[in-house]
Amino acid sequence: MARSMEMRGITLVRDTNVPVYRQIYEHFRSAIRIGQLRPGDRLPSARRLAEEFATARGTIDAAYAMLAGEGYVVGRGPAGTIVSAGVGAVARDKGTKPAVHRSRVGAASSTGARLPGASNPRPFQLGLPSLDAFPRKIWSRVTARQVRELSVADMAYPDPTGFVPLRESIAAYLASARGIACTCEQIHITNGYQGALDLIVAVLLRRGDAAWIEDPCYPLAREALAAATASLRPIAVDSEGLRVADGVAQARRARLAVVTPSHQSPLGVTLSLPRRLALLAWASAADAFIVEDDYDGEFRYVGRPLPALKSVDHDDRVIYAGSFSKVLFPSLRLGYVVLPRRLIATFARVAQRRSHGVPALTQRAVAAFMTEGHFARHIRRMRNLYASRRRALADSLVAAFGDEIVVDLRHGGMHLIVRFRSRVSDSKLAKLAQAAGLAAEALSSRAVAQPCGQGLLLGFTNVAEKEAPVLCDQLVRAIGPLR
């Protein structure tokens, strides 16, 4: 068992292969990144810290020198070592991970988890693609050209249903990548999945209408439905995905079912074929609609990506929702739905009344990115990268925790679940990890009406292979006392 020592909120583990200077460096770096230490704050004097930890002064100096070299701190001679004024900008300019600033608004969702957009990315953050691997040069070139070529006509109101060349590119992409046969007219561009859900709710749900939601589920989907005052019916998920028979038994006459068939969010299981067919049969019989949230269907590491539920939707009951948040990046706020034909006109009308569409420049840039072949290439590259990062994180977790954990590694998706053998609650573990600047989330926080088990949800897409062992050691230290 490793010996550890805690002082001033710094935990040092002695018998580990992470050197002490590295542990000190990591501690202050993450304190700066998550905003615990802010520009102008003073680090403890190197001499005093060395005395307190009974370590050599040179060890602390080495840690401070690394922080200074990366621009996190500046040495002010007798005045000490101070957190740099431009700490966020310095970290970003160097192409290292961006520094994190304390968020002023909306730091927590109703589930207690940080909203994805509330701060810059932290290690293990869920729902983010590998932002460090995005082809920024190509993207700049493509977007700059769109700005230059903007005509006067392009500056008028956009089509509320979306830019036609983008919709055509999406239809072609869905046919080959997701097995969906649809026309350009069926594609409606939205402000991400969140914008799609808002539209769906506005078009389809009336006060008191029942809607099925998976239990556990994606909290923002649940909130969007709850805001529509729909009567929410949480339906349990097992190893085959949504338990459709439970849904039929509990709320046969529901208007809507929101599901994540490719990789259930957050459990990662795939909706089995019999369940898919049962769900479609229920929707036809009940005159209901199904929202298929395919947020990360492209990312499958074992076998080929599964065809979408929409690809076997012969009665046109499925609203397929795709998002560019995972396949490109989330600040685009761009997504789309493939609509059943009977809903096309209503969606166009409601979209015009609500926001009159999505910014045209963004749509043009993404359309060009797709037609020039960058999109397909990027997804292929990311699938390979995520496969390696997923494996590296799983291996590093096992190396760091040994048989205290079981890593629940599904065939696809962008996160894994670590299940602990100890009986400590996952929300306590998640809080400790978050306090150390790690964005682990408790699986149990995703439950709606029934328990869904315990574990930590860890995103692997932003954990570089060589960083994985260091971050796992940090996680061990963060939750050490309780696990």
Ligand SMILES: Cc1ncc(COP(=O)(O)O)c(C=O)c1O
């Ligand atoms: C389950 C699920 N669906 C959809 C999305 C994408 O949402 P948006 O397009 O609004 O960014 C996410 C993002 O984290 C998600 O976790």
